[in-house]
Amino acid sequence: MLHVEVVVDPSDENSPWRYKLREDEKKPEVLVNPTIADECGLSRREVLPVCYVSSTSRAFDGQKRMWLQVMEGLSSGGPGRGTVDFRFEVKSFERVEADAPFVHALRRLNVSVHGLPLEIARNDLSDEEATPDGAIEALLNSFYRQFPLTRHDSRKLSTLDQPALLQLRPPFAARVWNDLTDSLSSCAGGLIIFSNSRSLSDKLLVLASRLTGPRAIVMELANLHPTRVDVDILLAPSHFAKEHYSVVTNVRARNTFVLSTGVDTQRFTPATLISPGEHFVIGYVGRLSSEKSLGILLAAMKILAPICSHCRLRVVGDGPQKSQLQELAAEWGLLGTSVDFVDGIYNDEPELVREFREMHVFASPMFTETLGLAVLEAMSVGVPVVGFISAGTGEFLEDGLNCVAVMKATAEKFAGALLQFIHDKERRLRIGRQARRTVVELFSTHRALEKYGRLYERAGRTINFSGRYKCHREEETFGGLAGENVEKTKGQS
Known part of the structure; x- marks a missing residue:
C-alpha cells in the first residue's frame, strides 16, 4: 500500500x-x-512585525501622514489586510518627546514608540568626529574594520554576526552597535521600513537591521539624492523618483516598486456651499524650504498685487526658509496685505480640509517634487492647480484638464496662469471637478491601502529570516504591483 x-x-x-x-x-x-507554514515562511495567520524607523520630533510630513494611514487602515481590518495580522511599532534613534504631533498621533492608534538616543561622550571622539556626521562615520568605520565585506554589500551580514559586535573598537562603538541591534530586536522576522534621510545614518540603520534578521528592509523614497545603500525593497512615490539618476546610482534594491500616496477622498471633499468670500485665495500647503521654490510664487504675487487687489496668497506650513520668505514679503510690501503665512497643520485633517476649502486655486511652484501629497489633497477638495508640470506631478497633472500649466519658469508666466482662473470662474470650477476625479480614480486611500497591505504581506512571504529569497523574485510575486503605472486621467471634463 x-x-x-x-x-x-x-x-x-x-x-x-x-x-x-x-x-x-x-x-x-x-x-x-x-x-x-507554507514554503515562503508565513503560516496562514501570522502576526508580522512592521517597524517604522523615523524621527519623531521633526516636521510632520507627508511620509508620516501616509504611515499613519497605513497603520490605522491595516490594523482595523481594512482593505489590503489579507491573511496576515500586522503588529506596528515605531523606532526612533532620539529621545521621544511626548507632546510631539507624530507621537501623539501614534499613541492615539495604540502604536508603541521606542526611543533610543545615540549618545557618545565628547572625549571619545576626535575633533573631526565631534559632529553628527563625523560620529556616524566613526561608527561605520569601526564596523567595516570588523566586517570588511559589508562595506559594499550589507547582505553579507546575518544574525550570526551579532556576537562579533563585542569586538568592535573603540569600546563606545561596540556599545552603540549593540544598543542599535537590541532596539531593533523586536523587528526580527518582520519588516523594517524607513524613509531616506540623505545622510550616513541610513547606512547605519541598514547594517544594524541586517543583524536582527528581518524578512525585508524597505526604504521609502522621501527625497531624491539618497545616500548609497542596499535594501531589499525600494518604494518610490512616482516613476520620476524611481528613475532619477541619483536613485539609480545610489540605491541597490532587489525589487523596486512605484507605490503612490493615498488621499482620503471621503474626508477631502469639496465644500457643499461655496461662499463668495472677500478675497480670491491662492493657496500653498507644504514645507517652506529651498526645493519648494516659494520665491517665484512671492514674485508672482508682487506682479498681481497692483492689478488684483482682492487676490491673497495664503502660505500654510513651516520650514527653514519661513523667516526668510516672510522678510522678503515684507520688503515687497506684501506681508499682511497680499500674503499671509499660517503655521503648519499637523495631525488635524478636518482643519486642513477647511483650509483647502477656503482656496480658489492651489499654487504648485515646485520643479522636483517626487509626487506632491498636498497637491493631491487640494485636487481632492476640488481646487484646481496652477503650477509646473514636471517631475512627479507630471504623472497626473494635465494642462487644461485638471490644472493650468505654467510653461516657463518666470514670475510673469506664473502670474499670467493665475489670472486665467481669476477671470474665468466657470473654467476654474470645471477644472476643479476634473481634478477631484483624477484623485478619486487614481489616488484614493482605499486603493493605496490595498497596495500597501498586499506588498507587506508578500514581502513577509518572499524573504526569509536571513534576508535571502526563498520564493519567486519576479515582480509578479507582489500581485503585479510593480507593473501598476500612474497614468493621467483622460475622462470627460
Whole structure:
C-alpha cells in the first residue's frame, strides 16, 4: 500500500490533495497538517512585525501622514489586510518627546514608540568626529574594520554576526552597535521600513537591521539624492523618483516598486456651499524650504498685487526658509496685505480640509517634487492647480484638464496662469471637478491601502529570516504591483 503525505495550503479548497477517507477502506489517502507554514515562511495567520524607523520630533510630513494611514487602515481590518495580522511599532534613534504631533498621533492608534538616543561622550571622539556626521562615520568605520565585506554589500551580514559586535573598537562603538541591534530586536522576522534621510545614518540603520534578521528592509523614497545603500525593497512615490539618476546610482534594491500616496477622498471633499468670500485665495500647503521654490510664487504675487487687489496668497506650513520668505514679503510690501503665512497643520485633517476649502486655486511652484501629497489633497477638495508640470506631478497633472500649466519658469508666466482662473470662474470650477476625479480614480486611500497591505504581506512571504529569497523574485510575486503605472486621467471634463 502506498502511503502519501503532503502539506497543502489550507485555504485552497480546490486542491486535489485534500484530506479524504476512502469509503471502502476507511483509510486516509492523504494526510494534511494545515498548521504547518507554507514554503515562503508565513503560516496562514501570522502576526508580522512592521517597524517604522523615523524621527519623531521633526516636521510632520507627508511620509508620516501616509504611515499613519497605513497603520490605522491595516490594523482595523481594512482593505489590503489579507491573511496576515500586522503588529506596528515605531523606532526612533532620539529621545521621544511626548507632546510631539507624530507621537501623539501614534499613541492615539495604540502604536508603541521606542526611543533610543545615540549618545557618545565628547572625549571619545576626535575633533573631526565631534559632529553628527563625523560620529556616524566613526561608527561605520569601526564596523567595516570588523566586517570588511559589508562595506559594499550589507547582505553579507546575518544574525550570526551579532556576537562579533563585542569586538568592535573603540569600546563606545561596540556599545552603540549593540544598543542599535537590541532596539531593533523586536523587528526580527518582520519588516523594517524607513524613509531616506540623505545622510550616513541610513547606512547605519541598514547594517544594524541586517543583524536582527528581518524578512525585508524597505526604504521609502522621501527625497531624491539618497545616500548609497542596499535594501531589499525600494518604494518610490512616482516613476520620476524611481528613475532619477541619483536613485539609480545610489540605491541597490532587489525589487523596486512605484507605490503612490493615498488621499482620503471621503474626508477631502469639496465644500457643499461655496461662499463668495472677500478675497480670491491662492493657496500653498507644504514645507517652506529651498526645493519648494516659494520665491517665484512671492514674485508672482508682487506682479498681481497692483492689478488684483482682492487676490491673497495664503502660505500654510513651516520650514527653514519661513523667516526668510516672510522678510522678503515684507520688503515687497506684501506681508499682511497680499500674503499671509499660517503655521503648519499637523495631525488635524478636518482643519486642513477647511483650509483647502477656503482656496480658489492651489499654487504648485515646485520643479522636483517626487509626487506632491498636498497637491493631491487640494485636487481632492476640488481646487484646481496652477503650477509646473514636471517631475512627479507630471504623472497626473494635465494642462487644461485638471490644472493650468505654467510653461516657463518666470514670475510673469506664473502670474499670467493665475489670472486665467481669476477671470474665468466657470473654467476654474470645471477644472476643479476634473481634478477631484483624477484623485478619486487614481489616488484614493482605499486603493493605496490595498497596495500597501498586499506588498507587506508578500514581502513577509518572499524573504526569509536571513534576508535571502526563498520564493519567486519576479515582480509578479507582489500581485503585479510593480507593473501598476500612474497614468493621467483622460475622462470627460
